[in-house]
Amino acid sequence: MGRRVQQREVRQDPLRETGRDRKSLPSGIGWTGLLTAHMRAVESRRKDRLFDDPLAVATVDLVHGTIRTDPDAALPTGPDRDSGDLTEAWYMLATYLGVRTRFYDERVLAAAAAGIRQVVIIAAGFDSRAVRLGLPVDTTVYEVDTEPVLQFKEEAMDAARLAPSGGRRPVAADLRGPWAEALTASGFDPLRPTMWLIEGLFMYLPPEDSDRLLDTVTRLSADGSRLALEYFDSTPRQDHVATVDETESAVIGRVVNFFQDGPALRPAPWLEAHGWEPDATTIADEIASHGRDIPQMFQRGRPRDHPLAGARPAALTKEGHDVSNWGADGWAVAPGKGVRVEPGGNHWLEVIVRGKEVDDALGAFVFTHDVITENPPHAHHDFMKIIYVLEGHYDFRVGDATFSGGPGTVVVVPKGSYHTFTTPTGGRALFVSSPAGNEEPFLEMGELGPQPTPEQLADLNARFHTTGLGDEEASWRQMHSEG
Numbered sequence: 429m430g431r432r433v434q435q436r437e438v439r440q441d442p443l444r445e446t447g448r449d450r451k452s453l454p455s456g457i458g459w460t461g462l463l464t465a466h467m468r469a470v471e472s473r474r475k476d477r478l479f480d481d482p483l484a485v486a487t488v489d490l491v492h493g494t495i496r497t498d499p500d501a502a503l504p505t506g507p508d509r510d511s512g513d514l515t516e517a518w519y520m521l522a523t524y525l526g527v528r529t530r531f532y533d534e535r536v537l538a539a540a541a542a543g544i545r546q547v548v549i550i551a552a553g554f555d556s557r558a559v560r561l562g563l564p565v566d567t568t569v570y571e572v573d574t575e576p577v578l579q580f581k582e583e584a585m586d587a588a589r590l591a592p593s594g595g596r597r598p599v600a601a602d603l604r605g606p607w608a609e610a611l612t613a614s615g616f617d618p619l620r621p622t623m624w625l626i627e628g629l630f631m632y633l634p635p636e637d638s639d640r641l642l643d644t645v646t647r648l649s650a651d652g653s654r655l656a657l658e659y660f661d662s663t664p665r666q667d668h669v670a671t672v673d674e675t676e677s678a679v680i681g682r683v684v685n686f687f688q689d690g691p692a693l694r695p696a697p698w699l700e701a702h703g704w705e706p707d708a709t710t711i712a713d714e715i716a717s718h719g720r721d722i723p724q725m726f727q728r729g730r731p732r733d734h735p736l737a738g739a740r741p742a743a744l745t746k747e748g749h750d751v752s753n754w755g756a757d758g759w760a761v762a763p764g765k766g767v768r769v770e771p772g773g774n775h776w777l778e779v780i781v782r783g784k785e786v787d788d789a790l791g792a793f794v795f796t797h798d799v800i801t802e803n804p805p806h807a808h809h810d811f812m813k814i815i816y817v818l819e820g821h822y823d824f825r826v827g828d829a830t831f832s833g834g835p836g837t838v839v840v841v842p843k844g845s846y847h848t849f850t851t852p853t854g855g856r857a858l859f860v861s862s863p864a865g866n867e868e869p870f871l872e873m874g875e876l877g878p879q880p881t882p883e884q885l886a887d888l889n890a891r892f893h894t895t896g897l898g899d900e901e902a903s904w905r906q907m908h909s910e911g
């Protein structure tokens with residue numbers, strides 16, 4: 429019995445026959461990355477190619493000899509000929525993935541031309557844009573994927589002796605976990621505009637995971653950031669693609685099997701709902717724009733793949749933002765009936781207006797303080813705020829200005845200004861930020877319990893675009909005491 433199991437394992441692991449390490453081979457959905465690389469290699473060999481991808485060729489070479497052997501093998505497979513006439517199934521895959529690649533290439537190059545120097549590729553697989561596009565040397569490309577995929581990619585990069593034109597940082601993380609923390613730990617700066625690429629992923633996610641992923645991307649996106657992604661408006665079926673042999677059926681069946689519903693909304697409204705200005709197209713239109721025949725799979729009446737680009741408005745206030753809802757009924761928050769948050773220590777706050785209730789126009793809470801002698805200076809980069817003292821005595825510093833005062837004092841904190849305050853008496857103050865934003869990190873902090881870890885606080889600050897002074901803090905305080 430044990431012997432039979434062992435034999436089957438060997439048969440299902442053709443890499444072992446070539447002496448390579450099984451652990452480094454991507455499986456599961458990582459397989460789709462290998463298939464994508466294979467189709468990019470096919471495109472690279474065309475005379476009228478839309479790009480030339482040496483990493484894709486090197487990746488295919490690495491797994492060559494292990495393909496086309498077993499329809500169920502956990503390895504990608506490819507057409508018998510890498511150029512010339514392809515059967516419908518291979519033509520569909522090579523055309524879809526080739527044209528899609530070019531779509532994303534153009535978006536990244538446009539972002540670079542607009543001065544964006546930070547690119548994050550989510551579910552990067554064998555994406556080779558860091559080495560292929562000749563991006564400016566001061567660009568950093570972050571590639572997020574699973575450990576086995578990134579390891580295998582390093583082997584292919586080494587084999588092809590490929591080096592990026594700027595910085596390249598692989599980030600091994602599970603996108604279902606705290607990947608944003610891994611990204612920031614690798615040096616990603618959420619305060620700088622970012623070009624996000626999420627190619628070939630959303631069709632493999634359920635709606636709730638899609639929303640969660642885009643929420644995180646949005647939170648990490650400074651004004652002026654861009655993104656490109658795609659998903660299908662309905663799930664393709666195996667019989668949408670004509671196949672001529674078992675191998676083709678197995679490959680199409682495997683791809684179709686991975687499909688999930690993707691985002692619940694149609695592409696443009698979905699991006700808009702997350703605060704992005706959308707620019708949607710269809711893969712069929714993109715294929716036609718390159719003068720190529722549209723594969724049967726993407727002809728009228730079939731599922732449509734929508735490559736989609738988005739831009740985060742440079743202004744903080746969202747486009748079409750109706751802050752007033754003139755004429756709508758107002759509401760009152762009775763004393764003590766806001767959302768109580770206890771961030772730790774003898775302080776607590778009551779959130780009385782949340783951004784989501786007023787189209788993000790403003791956020792407001794009342795902070796009740798015990799005596800505060802130490803308060804690390806920090807700056808919020810997404811909103812300005814006022815602080816209106818209700819009770820007690822406070823000392824403030826905002827930038828180089830200092831103020832002291834009791835009830836009725838109003839202090840204005842401009843966006844991006846380092847500020848702090850202390851209170852020798854304890855007290856109560858109303859905080860109003862515009863646009864909204866100051867209240868949300870406190871609400872999240874309240875959920876973390878009384879003793880959040882430094883990593884959790886760093887993640888909150890990164891996502892809500894709040895920075896501390898770091899090494900400069902001591903000198904800032906020095907200036908404060910001198911002032």
Ligand SMILES: C[S@@+](CC[C@H](N)C(=O)[O-])C[C@H]1O[C@@H](n2cnc3c(N)ncnc32)[C@H](O)[C@@H]1O
Pocket residue numbers: 454457458459460461464465550551552553554555572573574577601602603604626627628629
């Ligand atoms: C279809 S491939 C696309 C790869 C790449 N964007 C491209 O176009 O070449 C999907 C990728 O998603 C990655 N992926 C899937 N689930 C993931 C997860 N939970 N965490 C990290 N990466 C994941 C896979 O490893 C794979 O590389």
